Amino acid sequence: MLYKKYFRKTSLKQKGDGDFFLEEIKKKKPKFFLEVGVFHGVTARNVCELLFRIHKDDFKYIGLDLFEENEENRFEVMPKTFFSNPLKQIYFKYIKRQDPYTMEAVQDLLSNFKANVHLIKGNSNKILQKIDMSKIDYVFLDGGHDFDTVKNDLNHCSEVINNYGTVLCDDYNLSYAPGVKKAIDKFVESHNYRCEILRNGRFAKIEKK
Numbered sequence: 077m078l079y080k081k082y083f084r085k086t087s088l089k090q091k092g093d094g095d096f097f098l099e100e101i102k103k104k105k106p107k108f109f110l111e112v113g114v115f116h117g118v119t120a121r122n123v124c125e126l127l128f129r130i131h132k133d134d135f136k137y138i139g140l141d142l143f144e145e146n147e148e149n150r151f152e153v154m155p156k157t158f159f160s161n162p163l164k165q166i167y168f169k170y171i172k173r174q175d176p177y178t179m180e181a182v183q184d185l186l187s188n189f190k191a192n193v194h195l196i197k198g199n200s201n202k203i204l205q206k207i208d209m210s211k212i213d214y215v216f217l218d219g220g221h222d223f224d225t226v227k228n229d230l231n232h233c234s235e236v237i238n239n240y241g242t243v244l245c246d247d248y249n250l251s252y253a254p255g256v257k258k259a260i261d262k263f264v265e266s267h268n269y270r271c272e273i274l275r276n277g278r279f280a281k282i283e284k285k
């Protein structure tokens with residue numbers, strides 16, 4: 077299956093990265109997927125389409141995001157929400173009449189999978205501790221890029237890894253967000269997990285040895 081962009085913004089915009097990502101998911105065939113950092117929901121939609129092909133209705137997708145820029149996250153590396161493409165500006169302003177960086181807009185993009193999807197608006201530093209991680213078998217970690225946030229997010233993913241699930245982290249080697257690599261390296265070392273660096277340092281895949 078090829079990664080589609082649905083006329084929105086996504087982290088996986090570079091040619092081939094989205095297709096590579098979907099192939100990674102396909103290898104594991106997860107049934108209970110968590111994405112930290114949903115943004116416009118493009119990856120969420122691709123994941124739901126893929127999991128539907130594999131499992132029909134028998135899968136769950138949980139997506140967590142701040143869904144707003146505020147005081148609390150002013151130190152985070154936030155993707156730009158502004159569209160430079162005027163066609164996209166017109167499409168969202170006058171046709172869809174929605175801001176794609178809202179939970180409502182992402183719900184709309186995922187409306188074919190209503191029964192499978194659960195979106196949460198909030199900060200992973202507060203929300204992850206409330207999520208039952210015991211059933212989750214795949215995490216795509218692509219939320220806050222600050223060292224402490226990545227450290228927190230990974231710590232809550234230990235149960236997933238210990239249950240033989242997979243945590244795939246985006247932006248492992250991002251020059252302007254060095255906290256991501258630092259947090260992942262420390263986490264992997266302290267738990268003695270296996271960590272594979274993929275796509276020239278873009279992704280870090282963490283699993284039990």
Ligand SMILES: C[S@@+](CC[C@H](N)C(=O)[O-])C[C@H]1O[C@@H](n2cnc3c(N)ncnc32)[C@H](O)[C@@H]1O
Nearest residue numbers: 086087113114115119141142199200218219220
């Ligand atoms: C790089 S984008 C995610 C892109 C998305 N995964 C994709 O593939 O298109 C990062 C997202 O993480 C969210 N974010 C940043 N810090 C967060 C936090 N502490 N808790 C939850 N979400 C956070 C931002 O609002 C932003 O939407």
